Structures are given as C-alpha cells and as structure tokens.
Amino acid sequence: MSDQKPGQPQQPENQQDEDAIAFARGIFELARNGGTTMLHPLLEAGVPVDIRTSEGDSLLMLASCNGHREAVRMLLEKGASPDLANNQQETPLMMAARHNRGDIIDQLLEAGADPEVSDADGNTALSHAKTMGAEDAITKLSQ
Numbered sequence: 001m002s003d004q005k006p007g008q009p010q011q012p013e014n015q016q017d018e019d020a021i022a023f024a025r026g027i028f029e030l031a032r033n034g035g036t037t038m039l040h041p042l043l044e045a046g047v048p049v050d051i052r053t054s055e056g057d058s059l060l061m062l063a064s065c066n067g068h069r070e071a072v073r074m075l076l077e078k079g080a081s082p083d084l085a086n087n088q089q090e091t092p093l094m095m096a097a098r099h100n101r102g103d104i105i106d107q108l109l110e111a112g113a114d115p116e117v118s119d120a121d122g123n124t125a126l127s128h129a130k131t132m133g134a135e136d137a138i139t140k141l142s143q
Contacts, residue, residue, distance in 0.1 A: 027051065031059040031075075034068030049078045056086030064104045065095035072107050082113035089120040097125040097141060100134035105141065115141055 027047060030039040039059070043049055052058050060080040063071035072092075076082065085091050093113040096104040105125075109115065115125050129137035 024051070028053055028057075028059070028062060031062040031068075031071060032066050034063065034066065034071045036068070036071045036074050039071065040074055043074075043078050049075060049080045050084055052084075052086070056088075058084050058086070058092065060084070061086060061090075061092045061095050064092040064101060064108065065099045067099065067101045067104060069103055069107065072104055076107065076111045082108050082111045083117060085117070085119070089118070091117055091119075091125070093117075093125040094119060094123070094128045097129040097134060097137040098132050100129070100132065100137045102136035102140050105137055109140075 027039070027042060029035070030042075050058050050060075053062075058080065060072065060075045060082065061084075063075060082093065083091050091113065093105065093108045093115060094117075096108060118124055119128075123131070126138065126141040128134075129141055
C-alpha cells in the first residue's frame with residue numbers, strides 16, 4: 001500500500017458502495033476494539049493490512065492507541081507498517097505514546113518503528129508523551 005495520503009471520501013453512488021463503506025467501517029471498529037479473532041480471517045481473505053480511514057489512520061494505529069496488544073501483535077505479524085503515517089503525519093508509535101501504552105510502544109519499537117519521525121507539527125513520539133504526561137511512554141522512549 002502507498003505511503004501517500006488517502007483521497008477525500010466521496011458520496012457513495014449505489015448500494016454496493018454503501019455496503020463496502022459499512023464493511024470497511026466494521027473492520028476499523030474491530031481494530032479499535034481489539035477484535036483480533038474476527039479481524040484475522042478478514043486479513044487472511046485479502047483485506048489489506050495497511051487499510052486506512054479517510055483520516056489516514058491504519059488498523060495498527062487504531063489498535064495501538066486503544067491498547068490492544070494482541071491486535072497489534074497480529075497486525076505486525078501480517079506485515080502492517082509500524083511507521084505508516086496518517087494525514088497529520090502521526091505514526092502508530094506517536095499514538096501509543098500519547099495514550100501511555102508502554103507495552104504497545106515495546107511492540108512497535110521491536111517491529112522497527114522509528115522514534116525520531118516527526119509529525120506535521122514537528123513532534124516526535126517522545127514529545128507527544130511529554131505533552132500528555134505519559135510517564136511510562138516517556139521512560140520507554142527515553143532509553
């Protein structure tokens with residue numbers, strides 16, 4: 001999948017388009033809620049592991065910021081990019097740092113996430129953690 005920003009959403013033209021949008025929303029909800037058991041077969045069936053919302057948030061970002069370790073593990077094993085940025089150039093590591101998800105930070109760093117990447121405002125994962133007072137994240141990212 002490309003590192004380019006996703007295009008602007010358009011209105012569905014027919015019922016099939018609406019069904020496809022509803023299906024995609026369901027996939028994003030599975031990642032947000034840690035639905036690894038249901039998400040795994042969808043990825044096996046060909047859903048792209050780096051599929052993104054209209055804001056550019058990947059499945060890995062959604063699982064990371066919501067603290068779903070098993071979903072993060074599975075997505076990384078399936079080849080999710082640990083540095084794929086959203087429309088604000090935020091990465092899964094930045095989201096995990098902002099939400100003080102120390103265990104997720106470990107997983108992302110082990111998968112090769114770059115802690116030095118900056119978002120559109122010049123913030124790194126560490127600066128996001130400091131802004132939020134996320135002590136566990138600050139400790140992990142300061143090592």
